[in-house]
Amino acid sequence: MVTLKGEHIYLRALEPEDLEFVHTIENDEDIWHLSKTQTPYSRFLIKQYIESAHKDIYEAKQLRLVISNYKNEPLGMIDIFDFDFLNKRAGVGVLIKNEKDRSKGVGAEALQLLVKYCFTHLQLHQLFCNISEENKASLKLFTKQGFQKIGLKKDWTFTNRKYNNEYLLQLINTNVL
Numbered sequence: 001m002v003t004l005k006g007e008h009i010y011l012r013a014l015e016p017e018d019l020e021f022v023h024t025i026e027n028d029e030d031i032w033h034l035s036k037t038q039t040p041y042s043r044f045l046i047k048q049y050i051e052s053a054h055k056d057i058y059e060a061k062q063l064r065l066v067i068s069n070y071k072n073e074p075l076g077m078i079d080i081f082d083f084d085f086l087n088k089r090a091g092v093g094v095l096i097k098n099e100k101d102r103s104k105g106v107g108a109e110a111l112q113l114l115v116k117y118c119f120t121h122l123q124l125h126q127l128f129c130n131i132s133e134e135n136k137a138s139l140k141l142f143t144k145q146g147f148q149k150i151g152l153k154k155d156w157t158f159t160n161r162k163y164n165n166e167y168l169l170q171l172i173n174t175n176v177l
Contacts, residue, residue, distance in 0.1 A: 003117040004065075006109045011065040011078060011117070014053040018066060021074045022046050025097055033132075033159040034095065057083055057122070067096070067110045075101050078110050080118065088125035090118060094141070103137070111145050119173045126172045132157065133165040147171045 004011040014022070025031070026041040057063045061083045067076040076096040083090045094111055096102045118124045129147065131138045143149070147169040155163035 003120050004113055006113050009067055009069055009075065009106055009109050009113075011110060011113050012068055014050045014064060014066060016047075016050060018074060019043060019047055019050060021066075021097070022050065022077075025077060025095065031095065033157065035093070036157075058085060065114070067094075067106060075106055076110070078114050080114070080122075083122075088123065090122070090124055090127055092118075092127050092129050094138075107141050108145065111141065115145065115171065119175070124173060126170055128168060128170045131167050131169060132159075133167060139167065139169075142169050145171070 023041065023043055023046050026037070026046060032038065052060075053064060057080065061081070063080040063083070065078050066074045067078055068074050075098070076094065078095075079091075079093040081091045081093065092111070092114060094107050094114075096107050115127060118127055127147070129138075129142055130153075131142065133139075133152070139149075148171070149167050150170045151168040153166045153168065156166035157164045
């Protein structure tokens with residue numbers, strides 16, 4: 001079963017050519033709050049990260065994939081993090097880099113592909129994500145893909161000089177034991 005190729009996009013491993021793309025994303029201060037980043041990343045560190053990205057998910061406990069269109073243009077990133085093989089769960093994060101590519105179904109298709117990959121190849125039982133109460137677009141994206149809000153963490157993050165609530169969402173695969 002093909003899980004990483006969709007109708008309009010596909011998910012692929014990081015390549016050395018992605019250095020500038022990843023550097024731009026990781027150093028965009030407007031989105032640092034999404035990844036809990038506080039400091040910029042050097043090209044050197046990102047290059048090292050890309051060079052080590054080949055590590056098996058069972059070793060690294062994470063996987064970062066590039067969301068690419070069929071013109072081979074990178075549109076964003078989708079991550080599996082906190083991979084827990086024993087309990088068959090992992091966290092998921094999605095970022096579409098350019099505003100012009102958002103709200104066009106790219107994130108939804110990427111998330112569908114990643115969910116299928118996680119449930120088929122990694123045989124996970126559940127996926128989760130953490131989304132700020134104010135991030136309406138991400139909440140809509142994940143809930144449309146079947147993720148359910150299971151909790152609200154009060155004053156969980158401190159961003160832009162104020163405390164923000166954060167939802168915990170979960171998607172359970174009922175087909176895996």
